[in-house]
């Protein structure tokens with residue numbers, strides 16, 4: 001191990017590993033320090049996303065979706081099966097295999113690109129020195145021309161619901177249930193609560209979601225949030241809004257939960273409880289007091305639009321800095337910083353970050369909602385198209401939801417797209433590309449899409465902005 005590098009990255013989640021790989025590709029002598037220990041007890045790479053977040057949750061969402069299809073919808077297609085049952089341990093083991101494959105893959109990319117991988121804890125000292133402590137407690141001091149901090153985030157714990165082994169768990173614990181709980185409580189109807197609640201509801205849990213806010217998914221399109229709530233309730237999620245949890249106690253046989261709603265104090269007993277009330281930036285043991293990096297008032301590392309901290313040549317990226325806690329946002333920041341260190345001038349377009357909730361149907365959006373645009377006093381036109389009118393969605397027996405395209409009233413430039421439907425996570429990329437290239441709704445309408453595809457709904461919604469949709473009556477007459 002050398003003790004001097006062009007770049008030291010602390011954290012190997014999507015923000016840190018992308019930064020390290022890009023630095024190495026650009027010819028910078030780079031080391032990446034990460035302290036994470038995987039489920040197998042060995043050092044791992046990929047951070048929350050690969051080990052405890054995006055990937056394992058999607059492995060469980062995809063498996064449970066297939067189970068739900070088999071138990072509830074195969075018959076509609078003429079497919080007869082015997083009794084379908086779920087081997088939860090096998091589902092979890094497969095999820096672990098997917099995680100192992102991908103985390104190992106990051107190790108391969110580090111080796112292939114020449115990134116020095118250091119397993120252990122990193123702490124930024126003054127003058128871009130970094131204290132590295134390996135898993136045996138052996139400390140050494142390294143020096144770097146540039147330092148990139150990417151320590152990520154951890155789940156928020158709330159005092160009324162302290163975690164308790166296997167009964168009251170956070171999102172990480174909810175990825176490893178060994179059986180399907182008969183009854184499951186979820187605190188928080190945010191992205192993580194809805195995704196993990198969906199997994200276990202699909203497998204047969206009776207799920208109650210307790211959400212303190214009165215509004216469901218306030219950041220999403222209002223109509224889509226309303227439709228999504230109904231559909232998720234139809235899938236067995238009992239979503240209670242205006243329900244603030246005040247206490248939770250594991251009793252051995254179950255969890256006694258108390259909460260306040262508009263009718264006063266309430267009680268609920270469930271087999272297990274998932275606490276999914278958000279995540280907070282993680283900076284424990286990261287900064288020496290004289291290192292020059294400052295936090296903002298909410299505990300995030302303070303950075304400018306290029307992710308530079310207050311300390312010269314020290315950058316911070318990913319969940320630990322302002323902006324949505326999303327893997328792709330962190331990776332973009334990591335790559336931007338690497339390229340800026342190498343003398344290029346990229347920037348991250350924070351107005352063009354896709355958001356996805358991987359329920360079924362999926363909810364995805366980019367840009368502003370109608371409600372936000374109205375509040376900002378902006379004029380716009382809207383086109384919508386329901387999947388019930390899509391040939392491909394009908395063929396696939398998956399017709400719930402719609403696409404909404406929003407375009408600026410004066411320029412016709414697309415300023416938002418909101419999708420509730422099958423593969424919304426894939427379709428949203430079309431709007432992201434369109435918005436990055438300043439496309440108008442008319443441009444989308446002039447583009448040929450393969451038939452029959454779900455994506456045709458995007459084109460039809462874009463045509464609808466000008467009152468020109470072919471496969472439905474237009475809201476706006478020409």
Ligand code: FAD
Nearest residue numbers: 011013014015035047048049053122151152318319326327
């Ligand atoms: P992290 O992934 O948290 O990685 C930080 C790494 O730094 C960790 O390995 C940590 O151990 C290490 N570290 C911290 N401090 C130090 C230190 N001092 N020294 C050494 N190492 C250190 N996002 C999406 O975009 N799509 C999704 O579908 C999605 N699903 C999610 C599902 C769940 C259940 C959860 C919990 C999260 C999900 N997320 C999703 C969010 C996503 O995981 C995060 O946005 C992403 O992991 C942030 O990346 P990061 O690199 O900033 O931090």
Ligand code: AMP
Nearest residue numbers: 188189190191210211212244245277278
């Ligand atoms: P997110 O930040 O998107 O992961 O969502 C977390 C959700 O948890 C938010 O919608 C919060 O309103 C909700 N929440 C936080 N604390 C409580 C609580 N004590 N009881 C119920 N819901 C809560």
